[in-house]
Amino acid sequence: MRLCRFELQQTPQIGFYDDTTVIPLAAAATKVGVSLSAVDELAAVLPGGNQRQQVREIQQRLAQLSAADMTTLRASVDSVKLLVPVSSPSKILLLAGNYSKHIEEGGGKATERSQTFPYVFMKPPLTTLTNPGDPVRIPEVSPNHIDWELELGVIIGRTAKNVKESEALSYVAGYTVVNDISDRNFRPNPGRTQREKDGFFDWLHGKWHDTFCPMGPCVLPADELTDPQTLRMTLKVNGGVEQDGSTAEMVFPVAAIIEFISSFVTLVPGDIISTGTTSGVGSAKGKFLKSGDMMEAWIEQIGTLRSPVA
Numbered sequence: 001m002r003l004c005r006f007e008l009q010q011t012p013q014i015g016f017y018d019d020t021t022v023i024p025l026a027a028a029a030t031k032v033g034v035s036l037s038a039v040d041e042l043a044a045v046l047p048g049g050n051q052r053q054q055v056r057e058i059q060q061r062l063a064q065l066s067a068a069d070m071t072t073l074r075a076s077v078d079s080v081k082l083l084v085p086v087s088s089p090s091k092i093l094l095l096a097g098n099y100s101k102h103i104e105e106g107g108g109k110a111t112e113r114s115q116t117f118p119y120v121f122m123k124p125p126l127t128t129l130t131n132p133g134d135p136v137r138i139p140e141v142s143p144n145h146i147d148w149e150l151e152l153g154v155i156i157g158r159t160a161k162n163v164k165e166s167e168a169l170s171y172v173a174g175y176t177v178v179n180d181i182s183d184r185n186f187r188p189n190p191g192r193t194q195r196e197k198d199g200f201f202d203w204l205h206g207k208w209h210d211t212f213c214p215m216g217p218c219v220l221p222a223d224e225l226t227d228p229q230t231l232r233m234t235l236k237v238n239g240g241v242e243q244d245g246s247t248a249e250m251v252f253p254v255a256a257i258i259e260f261i262s263s264f265v266t267l268v269p270g271d272i273i274s275t276g277t278t279s280g281v282g283s284a285k286g287k288f289l290k291s292g293d294m295m296e297a298w299i300e301q302i303g304t305l306r307s308p309v310a
Helices: 025-032 052-062 067-073 100-105 165-171 198-205 254-262
Strands: 002-008 011-017 021-024 081-083 092-096 119-123 150-156 172-179 213-221 232-237 240-246 272-277 294-299 303-308
Touching: 002 021, 011 025, 021 025, 021 067, 025 052, 025 067, 081 213, 150 232, 150 254, 150 294, 165 172, 165 254, 172 272, 172 294, 172 303, 213 303, 254 272
Parallel strands: 092 272
Antiparallel strands: 002 011, 002 081, 002 213, 011 021, 092 119, 150 172, 150 272, 172 213, 232 240, 232 294, 294 303
16 A cells, blocks of 8 residues: 655645555554554555564455445545655756657667666755645746656665665665656856756756755555556646556666666665656756646556645
């Protein structure tokens, strides 16, 4: 069962998530008679956490309850505030150019995995992470070329250093939806003297605006997904499909990404890796986000991350 963080009566909680309702984990544990320590972060109840076994026991017992009993436990998603799955990750690491179709739509040429390496960059967690349903805000400093990028997010569950690809998935706690919002035309100091690396830093700084990393609405535990390279994914803007792809298209699959990053960076529980986007971004079509738009980023088996634009 998928898990989420949510706020009810100004109190952060953990719950089971099923698109339209949540079941508070504490209430479910009491209902089915499983002892569970108070927890408001997902790390403890995902693979690698010290209460994962209790959560699995709760799931098994919930399956034996009557429909009436289950109804008493459920709260409408509309009655709670969904929160980002990880409240304060130490790192958000994102991949650029990890889908051949996205490289090609931007005018580039895809390269075989054996001939290249993953391009990894970072976003500041505390100011870019945005709760499901909260607005992505168009930056006043550069408002006209704001774009979407639907991505599979990977949440690390155990400390990982020098991990081999064959073992890498065992370090994953779960999977979520990330929308890597990008400013495609950020040009600080337009009257500047051009330097060789200006283009790269324009691109990088355009990833860092406040609210530019919506994430959620929930987490699919890693022990409930055998292969993360099998998931269909779509992104809609105002109901129209803009991106339609699959995680099978990745140049570097999830396990290879973890091997690469952990070879020189220690990954710790709660770190997030966003694995790149497929084709269909706005910049390839001359379409960009504006105030009043609604994005719906969906990944199979996980759910839909809805983000209004303001």
